[in-house]
Amino acid sequence: MIKRARSVLMLGIGLAAALAAAALAAPRDLILYNPSPSVPQGLYVRTDAAVTVGAFVTVRPRDVAPEEARRRGFEDATDRFIKRVAAGAGARVCGDGRRLLVSGDNIVVIGAEDEHQHADVSVDDDAGGDDYGLHRAVAVLSPADDGRLRLTAWRGCRVLGRGEVLLLGDTDDSFDGRYWGPVSVDLIEGVWRRL
DSSP states (O other): OHHHHHHHHHHHHHHHHHHHHHHHHSOSOSEEEEOOTTSOOEEEEEEOOOOOTTOEEEEOHHHHOHHHHHHHTOOSTTOOEEEEEEEOTTOEEEEESSEEEEESSSBOEEOTTSOEEOOOEEEEOTTTOOEEEEESEEEEOOSBOTTOOBOOOOEEEEEOOTTEEEEEOSSTTOOSHHHHOOEEGGGEEEEEEEO
16 A cells, blocks of 8 residues: 555656646747837737748847847846847848848838838948948938937848848837847747737
């Protein structure tokens, strides 16, 4: 009888340990509420979809913009931004401190109605004289966020490599890739679909 009770107890402990391990390995959340207007507000559900241009994804502020995350108090492991993948491998991204220019076929431009659009824009860099040529997207930079904290723009010009993406919000005042630049897909913690 004691042997049987011990076996049942050990089985119960093993089952509890297995359930605890499964709970820790599973994503902490399947539903995400986005209160920010930088992408459509509302509920999102986690998916197992691949990271593709146009997808909504989350990144941790401390991973993509550590200094700004500290400044803004986004240091908790649960803090994250939801943004749209605006460009992928092969897209050319140029930031001059006033705007972010994106060209190539592997990009998406978001309109006010949350529809994917493409828009060709010819832009010359007035400050440096460099001709960025024909671009399919222009993102204007803000000098400060909605909390009036100064924003430091990402500067550079390069073609995104395999495993790199540019993340943007849908609004001009979104704190996004305009300020931290392209990121590795390894920093993306989840792909989401709007409910």
